[in-house]
Amino acid sequence: MRLTASALLLTVFLALTARTAAAQARRSCGVDRWPVKVWADKDAALVDTVPVAATVQMLASLSVPELVYPENGRIRPHEFRTYRVRAVVERITVEDDGDWHLVLSEPGAPTLKLIAELPSPECATSATLATRFRAARDSLRRVPRRGTVDIVGIGFWDYIHNQKNGARNGFELHPVTLIVPIR
Structure with a gap:
């Protein structure tokens, strides 16, 4: 033919x-440690899900781990912890991978920043995680501009890559699993 x-x-x-x-x-x-970002890495079951109270300032001042970041595993101790942080939502953007990228600031100290990310429910590896990601997004929709939230998420060390408005140490909350609007 x-x-x-x-x-x-x-x-x-x-x-x-x-x-x-x-x-x-x-x-x-997504890329760059994606299994860790969506709580689907080989260490996911070892994450302590009881939230530890923290502040933007505290998390942004943690010492950067001096090791190669594993692609499919977590870095002790901070990536094995869930944190609850009260913060002001400064900005929300949608990333190419579908994540909702939040810039958070310390209440009363707007120059202290931290990034938190809500993965797309379509990228979740289980129905339970998809439900959590969707519920967190629904809660965020009720937060007014520059509103205050209690945000719960798992600690994550991102590569330091000149990301705007992130903590200088590269620490983030990723994934976010719960958002409670405060005002």
């Missing part, structure tokens, strides 16, 4: 489009 030039061109175009779509689907849920 002989293909005309236009049929061949169309076949190549469709094949490249399918390959690109497949690659984007694989990337759409």
Whole structure:
């Protein structure tokens, strides 16, 4: 069977489009320690889910671990802890991977910042996590501009990469599992 030039061109175009779509689907849920970010890493079951009270200032002043960050494992002790932080939601943006990226500040000290991320429920690895991520997003929708929240999330060391409005040490709350609007 002989293909005309236009049929061949169309076949190549469709094949490249399918390959690109497949690659984007694989990337759409994130990179850089993604299993840790969505609580699906090999250490996930070891995370203490009882929240420890913390502040933006406290978490932003933790010492940076001097080791290679594992792609599918956690760094002791902070990534094995769940934190509850009262903070002002300064800004919300949607990342390419579907995460809701929150810039939090210390109440009364707006220059002290910390990033928290709510993964897309579609990127959750279980129905339970998808429900938690969706519920946290629904709660966030009720927070007024520059509103105060109690936010619960698991500690996460992000690579330091000149991220705007993040803690200088790269510490984040990722994933966020609960948001309670305060005012």
